[in-house]
Amino acid sequence: MNPPLSEKELLSMLRNPQTQRKAFGIIVKQYSQQLYWQVRRIVLNHDDADDVMQNALLKAWNNIDTFRSDSKLSTWLYRIVINESLDFVRKQKNMAAISSDDIESGVANMLMADKYFDGDEAEAKLQAAIAQLPDVQRTVFNLRYYDNMKYSEISQVLKTSEGALKASYHIAAKKISEYLLHND
Amino acid sequence: MMTNEEKIIQEKIGTKNPFLVPDDYFEQFADRLMEKLPEREVPTVLDGSPVEATAPAKEVQMKSSTFRSKLRIYLAAACLCVAIFGISLYFNRSQQSAEQEPVTAAATTNSIDDEYMDEAADYFMLDNADIYACLSE
Numbered sequence: 446m447n448p449p450l451s452e453k454e455l456l457s458m459l460r461n462p463q464t465q466r467k468a469f470g471i472i473v474k475q476y477s478q479q480l481y482w483q484v485r486r487i488v489l490n491h492d493d494a495d496d497v498m499q500n501a502l503l504k505a506w507n508n509i510d511t512f513r514s515d516s517k518l519s520t521w522l523y524r525i526v527i528n529e530s531l532d533f534v535r536k537q538k539n540m541a542a543i544s545s546d547d548i549e550s551g552v553a554n555m556l557m558a559d560k561y562f563d564g565d566e567a568e569a570k571l572q573a574a575i576a577q578l579p580d581v582q583r584t585v586f587n588l589r590y591y592d593n594m595k596y597s598e599i600s601q602v603l604k605t606s607e608g609a610l611k612a613s614y615h616i617a618a619k620k621i622s623e624y625l626l627h628n629d
Numbered sequence: 630m631m632t633n634e635e636k637i638i639q640e641k642i643g644t645k646n647p648f649l650v651p652d653d654y655f656e657q658f659a660d661r662l663m664e665k666l667p668e669r670e671v672p673t674v675l676d677g678s679p680v681e682a683t684a685p686a687k688e689v690q691m692k693s694s695t696f697r698s699k700l701r702i703y704l705a706a707a708c709l710c711v712a713i714f715g716i717s718l719y720f721n722r723s724q725q726s727a728e729q730e731p732v733t734a735a736a737t738t739n740s741i742d743d744e745y746m747d748e749a750a751d752y753f754m755l756d757n758a759d760i761y762a763c764l765s766e
Contacts, residue, residue, distance in 0.1 A: 465669065473659040481655070485648050495654075499662055506666055564647030571642060590635070591644055618634035625641040 449475050452518050459509060469506055476519060477502075480526045486587045487530035489552065489572060491561040501529035516601055523602045531580050552576055567628070574624045575617075582617035585610050590618070 450458075450471055458468035477498070484501070485494040505525050512521055552573035556562045562569065575583055584603060588594040596607045603610065631639065 462669070466663075466666070469666070470659060470663050473662055477658050477662075478655050481650075481658075482646070482648075489648075491648070491650060495658075498658070499665065502662055503665065503667075506669075561649040561651070562647055563649050564645075568642065568645075568647045572647070590638070591646075615632070615634075618632065618638065622634040622637040625637060 455518060456514060459512075465509070469509065472518065472522075473502060476522055479519075480522055482591075483523060483587065484526050484530045486575075486591065487527070487583070488533055489556060489576065490559065493533065497529050497533050498526065501526040504529065520598065520601045524604075527584055527602065531584070534576075570628060571621070571625065574621065578617055578620065581605065581610075582613045582620075585613045586617040586621070589614050 455468055455472060458464040458471075480501075481494060481498055484497050485491065488494050488497055502522075502525075505522060512518070550573070553566070553569040556564070556569040556572055557566060564572070575586065578586065581603065585599055588599050588602070589596070594602075596610050599605075599610050600607045605613075
C-alpha cells in the first residue's frame, strides 16, 4: 500500500489540470473514512450518510479551484461535509413537522431497527438526545468528544470563535450528562 | 483536564462507536465516487499548454488588489465621460434651440436656459453661488 501523500504534494497535483483528477481520487481515498464518520454521527443512518458523502465530495470537486491554501485541505473538506450533513437533517426536520419528543423517540426506534447500529437501547436514546442539540452544540460535541479535535481546528472548520465553541461544548456536555443521569 | 460532565459521559458511554458500515464500504467508496465524477474542462493558453488550475493564495490576492485599483480607474473614467457628454448635450441643445426659433430670442433663450440650467445645476450639484461665479468669469 502506498504511503499517504502530504498535503503539499496533493495541492501541487491539484494545481496541474493533467493530474487534478488523480489527485482528487487520492484525496477521497485518504480522507473518506474520517469524513464519513463526521457525516454519520450527524445523519445517523448509513444510506443517508453515503448519499451525503457523495453529494458533498461532488461539490468539493466542482469547487476545487476555489480552494485557497489559507486553511488545510482536511479543514476545507470537513467544512463541506458537515454543512452538507446539517442541511440534510434540517430538510428532514422541516419535512417531519412533529414535536421534538416524538422526534427523539422516533430516532431511537429507528436506530434500534437499523442493522448498521450496534448499540443497545440506552445508546440509541443517547444518540437521539445528541441529535436534538442545536447544530453548533451537536457538531462541536462530536468533534471534541469523539475525535478529540482541538478548539483551534474546530474554529477553522465551523468558522466560529474558540470562546463560542468552548461555551457550546460545555452546554452540550452538561445537557448530555444530565440526560444520562436522569435516564439511568 | 476532564470536566465533571465529561467524566459522567465517559463513565456511562465511553467513546465507543455504535455505528457500523457494510463490508468493504470504505475500500469501494472512492472507486464508486470517481465513476460519478464529471470531467472537468482543461483550460489551455493559445499554444495548447494547460493553464494552472488553482492559483496560490498570494498570487490571487495580488491579482485581486490590481483588479480593484484598475476598476477604480475605469469607474472614474466612465464618470468623466458621462460629465463631458452631459455638458456637450446641454450646449448642443441650447445652440439648436437658438437656431430653430429666433423669434423672441431673449424670452426663449431665457426659458431654455432656465430649463437646462436647472437640469445641469442638479446634475453637477451646483448651487447659486457657483453658478454666479461661472457667469461672472
